[in-house]
Amino acid sequence: MMTVKKHTRILPVLMCAVWTCAAEQKAALTCDVAVIGGGSAGFAAAWSAAHLGSSVILVEKESMLGGTSTLGGVNNWEPGMGGTGVPYRVYQRLRQIPGVAGVYRFDRHLAWRKPWEKYTFPGGMIETDPCVSYAHTLRRHGPGMGNEAWFREHCRGVIFEPDAMAETMLAMLNETGRCRVLLNTAFCEARHADGTVSAVSLSDGTVVRAKIFIDATDAALCAQLGCELMTGRDRRADFNEPGAPPEPLMRLNGATLMYRITPLAKNEPDLIEPLPEGIPEKCWWQGGFPVAFVGQYPKGGRFVNMLPTMRGEEYLELGPEKAYAECRRRVLAHWHWYQKNYDEFRRFRLKSIFPVMGVRETRRVRGEYVLNQRDLIATLANQKHDDIIAIADHPMDNHGGGGPSGELKGPYGIPYRCLLPLKTTNVLIAGRAASFSAIAASSCRLSRTMMQLGQAAGTAAHLSCSGSVPLREVQASEIRRVMAERIDQFVKELAE
Numbered sequence: 411m412m413t414v415k416k417h418t419r420i421l422p423v424l425m426c427a428v429w430t431c432a433a434e435q436k437a438a439l440t441c442d443v444a445v446i447g448g449g450s451a452g453f454a455a456a457w458s459a460a461h462l463g464s465s466v467i468l469v470e471k472e473s474m475l476g477g478t479s480t481l482g483g484v485n486n487w488e489p490g491m492g493g494t495g496v497p498y499r500v501y502q503r504l505r506q507i508p509g510v511a512g513v514y515r516f517d518r519h520l521a522w523r524k525p526w527e528k529y530t531f532p533g534g535m536i537e538t539d540p541c542v543s544y545a546h547t548l549r550r551h552g553p554g555m556g557n558e559a560w561f562r563e564h565c566r567g568v569i570f571e572p573d574a575m576a577e578t579m580l581a582m583l584n585e586t587g588r589c590r591v592l593l594n595t596a597f598c599e600a601r602h603a604d605g606t607v608s609a610v611s612l613s614d615g616t617v618v619r620a621k622i623f624i625d626a627t628d629a630a631l632c633a634q635l636g637c638e639l640m641t642g643r644d645r646r647a648d649f650n651e652p653g654a655p656p657e658p659l660m661r662l663n664g665a666t667l668m669y670r671i672t673p674l675a676k677n678e679p680d681l682i683e684p685l686p687e688g689i690p691e692k693c694w695w696q697g698g699f700p701v702a703f704v705g706q707y708p709k710g711g712r713f714v715n716m717l718p719t720m721r722g723e724e725y726l727e728l729g730p731e732k733a734y735a736e737c738r739r740r741v742l743a744h745w746h747w748y749q750k751n752y753d754e755f756r757r758f759r760l761k762s763i764f765p766v767m768g769v770r771e772t773r774r775v776r777g778e779y780v781l782n783q784r785d786l787i788a789t790l791a792n793q794k795h796d797d798i799i800a801i802a803d804h805p806m807d808n809h810g811g812g813g814p815s816g817e818l819k820g821p822y823g824i825p826y827r828c829l830l831p832l833k834t835t836n837v838l839i840a841g842r843a844a845s846f847s848a849i850a851a852s853s854c855r856l857s858r859t860m861m862q863l864g865q866a867a868g869t870a871a872h873l874s875c876s877g878s879v880p881l882r883e884v885q886a887s888e889i890r891r892v893m894a895e896r897i898d899q900f901v902k903e904l905a906e
Contacts, residue, residue: 439590441465442875443868444610444620446597449477450857451841452626453579454496454864455871460586462872462892467618468589469610471596472766474576475583479857483668483713483764485575486514486536486705487568489550491821492801493858495893496865501544501568503578509709510574512538513547514567520701522558532752533701533717538708542566551803554817569705592616597627600634605834607635622836622871622881626864628772629843637831638776642723642848643812649782649847653806653814662722663771663852664809667737669745672711672761680756682749689739691746695720699747711761715768716744718809722771734767770809770842770855777845778827778882786853789820797886798823799893800862802854813849824854826886829867836874836881840867869893 441464445456448470456468478484487493504511518535546566555561583589596613600623609619610631625631629639643659644651674681685691693699703715719740725733741763748755783806785793790801803821806814828845829838839845840863842855869892870884877884 438609438617438619439467440619441467441590442620443467443622443624443871444618445469445624445626445868446610446631447477447626447841448472448475448579448591448593449626449841449860450479451860451864451867452477452624453583454861455624455626455838455840455868456589456591457496457579457582457586458865458868459872460583460589462869462876464588464872464875466586466589467620468583468591469595469597469612469618470591470593471613473594474573475579475591475593476572476576478766478768480572480576481764481766482768483572483670483766484715484768484857485570485572485707485713487547487858488804488856489547489565489567490856490858491548491550491803492862493548495862497858497861498544500575500578500582500861503582504570504574507574507578511568511570512540512708513542513544514569514705515539515542516562516565519555519558521555529752532699532748533703535704535706536567536569537706538569539566544568549803550805551818551820554805569707571707571709597630600631602635605635606836607631621875622838624838624840624867624871625775625831625843626841626867627843628769628841629775629839632775632831632834632837632839632843633773635831635834635837637834639773640776640848641726641773644847644849649780649784651783651847651849652787653783653849654847655812659812660723661812662726663811663855664718664722665720665725665733665737665770666716666768666809667719667734667741668764668768669714669741670711670761670764671714671745671755671758674757674759680753681759682756683746683760685742685746689743691743691750693743693747695740699744702744702748712758714745714748716741718770719744722769722811725767725769726772730767737767738763771811771848771851772843774843774846774848774851775831775839777832777839778830779825780845780847781824781828781850781854782847783814783849785822786818786850788822789818790823791820793823795823795825797826799826799829799866799886799889800824800859802856802859802862804853804856804859806849806852808852811848811852813852818853824859824863826866826870826884826889829863829870830882838867838871838881840864865893
């Protein structure tokens with residue numbers, strides 16, 4: 411497999427030195443569980459641990475929670491198994507707010523063009539459907555989009571307003587009475603020895619001490635601990651995956667910059683928004699403009715998800731700031747192409763471009779077990795792991811990153827060992843940087859699966875703290891039991 415080399419940059423080192431110095435002059439914050447990163451996995455980890463009774467501090471560098479699912483514009487949960495825990499609770503809260511969340515159905519797809527249609531739709535379209543329930547969103551495996559009738563009937567998902575999602579997440583954490591949320595605060599440095607973290611210092615000079623640390627970032631904490639990191643396509647011999655290349659390849663799942671469009675007023679004429687100076691009309695980064703996944707919000711307006719906007723390895727090479735600037739140019743060109751060639755989009759104008767890139771893959775942390783393609787092929791019925799703590803059934807999906815693709819025959823399980831980085835004692839990794847092969851990550855990286863991993867990590871952290879048990883001695887059966895009890899309790903609360 412490919413490993414990420416350590417790079418030394420003078421500025422971050424100096425900044426960390428300044429932050430550490432400032433931190434020593436402030437009183438340290440102490441908790442049972444510290445969660446670094448407030449995306450889908452981090453939120454679920456923090457909420458689960460706090461809801462169970464542990465004291466928690468959640469650190470998030472951005473101004474709001476949710477990560478890719480809010481700031482990145484991925485305002486939908488695709489069809490998939492395993493969304494019955496924290497995701498369902500979040501959805502129920504969102505549904506209490508009029509017009510901010512709903513279940514969607516597939517309306518159009520480029521593979522389903524009908525004889526009476528003027529042109530092939532340039533991608534796929536989803537629309538909210540008030541006639542279906544959340545339960546309809548809990549399956550993906552099957553014959554796939556090639557069977558239009560089956561796919562329309564069985565594959566539904568959830569769409570939501572990003573601000574409402576972030577506000578709901580924050581409210582749920584605050585209501586536990588045990589979680590302190592630090593927004594606009596970046597993780598800087600870890601104090602550690604022999605795989606044990608004692609404290610972390612933050613960008614505002616704060617020091618956080620905890621019994622358990624959960625890394626819900628792109629492995630920022632684990633990288634500082636010297637954990638083994640993986641990036642790119644793993645070689646076939648690493649995990650005996652039939653779809654892996656003979657030798658490692660520096661190919662990553664594509665990245666997307668999402669944008670939002672809003673309808674014109676009825677009395678406004680059709681619109682083709684002009685391109686800013688310096689942006690060509692033709693696609694300059696590949697042979698033609700990418701197709702897009704377009705979603706309709708409950709109150710109108712749509713998001714547009716190019717598949718993808720940029721190759722993953724190009725994003726990694728440019729870095730976040732330069733990649734965003736280039737992708738913003740590509741968004742404007744893509745939208746102009748949509749309006750110029752597909753007249754239905756002339757009834758919309760560009761409302762906004764989301765402030766954060768939707769990054770599907772960067773690096774992954776090697777854990778006690780690496781989920782791989784053989785697990786996906788085996789399905790849950792044939793896996794031999796006794797420590798499964800989450801399930802998923804989304805297809806392998808690389809967005810131009812190479813590797814196998816296609817629907818799965820059934821759901822598969824993710825072992826607890828995937829959350830335990832090698833050579834650490836009090837650290838869990840939750841999120842897309844957990845211990846997956848590149849092929850497995852292309853399937854299980856979706857938001858609701860990340861929430862499952864976060865819920866399992868938060869539950870394990872609480873069990874470790876409350877029982878004074880090392881993380882590796884926490885039993886997966888106990889994690890599953892506690893998670894199931896919380897689901898049963900929530901169902902009873904709804905009935906009352």
